[in-house]
Amino acid sequence: MAARSQQTLDLTGYVVPTHVAIIMDGNGRWARQRGLPRQAGHRQGAENLRRIINACVEFGVKILTIYAFSTENWGRPEKEVRGLMRIFARVLDQEINDLSAQGVCLHHLGDLTGIDPKFQDKVRRAIELTKDNNTLILNVAFNYGGRAEILHAIKQILDDGVSPDDLTEDLFSSYLFTAGLPDPDLVIRTSGELRISNFLIWQAAYAEYYPAAAFWPDFGREELYKAIVAYNQRERRFGLVPEET
Ligand code: IPE
Ligand code: IPE
Ligand code: MG
Numbered sequence: 001m002a003a004r005s006q007q008t009l010d011l012t013g014y015v016v017p018t019h020v021a022i023i024m025d026g027n028g029r030w031a032r033q034r035g036l037p038r039q040a041g042h043r044q045g046a047e048n049l050r051r052i053i054n055a056c057v058e059f060g061v062k063i064l065t066i067y068a069f070s071t072e073n074w075g076r077p078e079k080e081v082r083g084l085m086r087i088f089a090r091v092l093d094q095e096i097n098d099l100s101a102q103g104v105c106l107h108h109l110g111d112l113t114g115i116d117p118k119f120q121d122k123v124r125r126a127i128e129l130t131k132d133n134n135t136l137i138l139n140v141a142f143n144y145g146g147r148a149e150i151l152h153a154i155k156q157i158l159d160d161g162v163s164p165d166d167l168t169e170d171l172f173s174s175y176l177f178t179a180g181l182p183d184p185d186l187v188i189r190t191s192g193e194l195r196i197s198n199f200l201i202w203q204a205a206y207a208e209y210y211p212a213a214a215f216w217p218d219f220g221r222e223e224l225y226k227a228i229v230a231y232n233q234r235e236r237r238f239g240l241v242p243e244e245t
Pocket of ligand 2 (some may be wrong): 069195
């Protein structure tokens with residue numbers, strides 16, 4: 001199929017955030033607006049993820065973290081949870097070779113214990129297959145919660161017998177699922193919600209937040225471009241004061 005011609009979106013002269021994190025929200029409302037079942041929204045959401053991964057590669061984003069399924073999302077109706085799991089498994093099966101060819105290195109943030117062993121296997125194989133790729137690190141937050149992540153880190157720190165005197169912010173960060181990666185620069189939440197919903201609560205302490213009105217299935221390449229442009233208009237102070245002129 002011929003590729004649809006894409007509008008040129010030039011980022012020359014802009015700082016491209018190294019690490020972009022996205023709370024992919026609004027699939028259900030996208031579907032409801034069209035009189036479709038929520039699952040149709042989740043399917044479109046998965047398609048959109050493909051577009052956004054391509055756009056990140058195009059724009060030069062080095063790390064993309066996506067919130068795919070929270071520890072709280074298990075409380076949704078069983079049918080919806082099963083539908084989501086089917087989509088995750090299908091995306092892994094169908095996309096992983098293309099993603100790998102594109103240079104995507106897959107990481108998982110969250111806990112796989114208690115998840116269907118076949119699914120665990122797929123995730124582990126995908127991580128192994130893509131481990132040497134370095135165009136884009138794709139962190140998938142699945143069965144992820146920021147509080148659960150912090151508790152998990154604390155338990156490991158206690159297990160390791162780390163002395164309180166040795167515990168620094170850097171050491172603590174090295175016990176999180178994002179160990180070794182820089183903190184997100186930009187956190188985008190689609191669908192107009194202004195909440196963190198337990199996402200990267202440690203790592204995003206100084207991230208710039210960008211709420212986008214579009215529902216996730218409609219948040220495309222151009223929307224990501226606008227978010228990066230808006231990021232360039234922010235002044236990141238990290239608690240300091242601006243230079244006196
Ligand atoms: C995001 O869309 C997908 C997941 C949380 C898995 P939602 O399913 O939350 O969609 P809304 O917020 O109900 O519209
Ligand atoms: C956050 O979205 C979780 C994911 C995007 C995976 P939710 O739709 O679950 O969050 P709330 O319920 O609006 O806070
Ligand atoms: Mg939601």
